[in-house]
Structures are given as structure tokens and as C-alpha cells.
Amino acid sequence: MITSEEFFNQDAISLAKDLIGKHITRTIDGHELTGKIVETEAYMGIDDRASHTYRGKKTKRTEILYGEGGFAYVYTIYGIYQCLNIVANHESIPQAVFIRALEPIVGLENMREYRKTEISKIKNLTNGPSKLCQSLRIDKQLYGYDLKNGGELYISNSNEKISIASSPRINIDYSGPDKSKPWRFFDPKSDFLSK
DNA sequence: ACATGGATGCTT
């Protein structure tokens, strides 16, 4: 388990790269659900038009982003889906890393139960930001949860060697010049990417 | 390619 503030208090681009290949574990109802992070995106805060904190916008929803790194930022998208971000950087620098896809490692049968849609291929458990939230049963109950404390949600190292590629971020057409910034990071060899 | 969905935030 990774407990150090230094790890999470990096800028979002550095953290987004460092999270690739790490394991994320959710414990719920006595089950352990673990996936390897294979795809992330960095949201760089006040100067990033794709960020929920662009120009310092601060609401009840985005409040947690203004604190220290390592906390869960969970929000609802399109009224029905949940998305998981991990807060990056220091207090008053509101950046985050969006978790877009996982490779399921532990607890696949439980993930299948929690997933709202019947699936035929394993990769459809976690190859999208809201799919993985369903499979790991991540919702706004975890808003503000400290991943450095372990317990219900935490990050840990894996031994596997991975490579990292980058591309523009997905579904941020409203972001003008920031639309093309190469702030999506992924393991190009993974079969579990969202696109 | 298109329909779906409602919380959120911003404007009256």
C-alpha cells in the first residue's frame, strides 16, 4: 500500500504516469476487488480548460480538489454514471488524475455481480471510467476518502514492468486548445483500454 | 450513429 504524501502530492501529469501499472484495491462487504491501472488522464487545474477547476472554479462538488493529494474525487456524470479521480498536488493546487481503465486482477466474480450490465468479455468489467466504478462499487460515498489510509480504497505497487504511451484526452471537445494536450497515459500493450 | 439520463452549476 502506498501511504506517502510525496507520491500523491506530485503534479497531476507526474502522478498520472506513476499510477500506470499500480494496483487499486477496493474492499467492500468482505470482498477484495483489485485491478491494475492501465489508463489515466491528468487534469491540471486552473489553467486547464478541461478541468472542473478551470479558472479556480470552486463548488461543493470540486472542494476536495483544493486539498492535499491522495483523496478520492468521485462525481456523477450524465446523471447516471460515476467517475473516480485521485486528487493530485498540494493544498490550493486543484489537480486530479482521472482513472479511465483497469485490468481486473482479484474478485472478478464479485465485479460481475456489481456491474449493472451483463457482459460477455472480461474486459468490459473495467475498460471505461464508469464501468470500473460499477465493478468496484465506487460511488459518492467514497467522495473525499483518503487513499493513504488504506481500508476501503487504496493504491499499491505491482512488480510488473510496464511501458507508458500518451495521447490527447477523451471526450473533452469543449476544451479548445487544451483538447490536444497529450495528457492521457496508458499501457499500450494492455487489452483493457477504454478505446 | 444515436438515445439515454439526472445531478450539477449557472443564469434569471
Next chain:
DNA sequence: AGCATCCATGTC
């Protein structure tokens, strides 16, 4: 109160 938006997904 009303309204446009949205870091997706499922099904066509």
C-alpha cells in the same frame, strides 16, 4: 425556478 451542460455507456 428554469435551463444548458456533461472527464459515458449501451444498443442500434
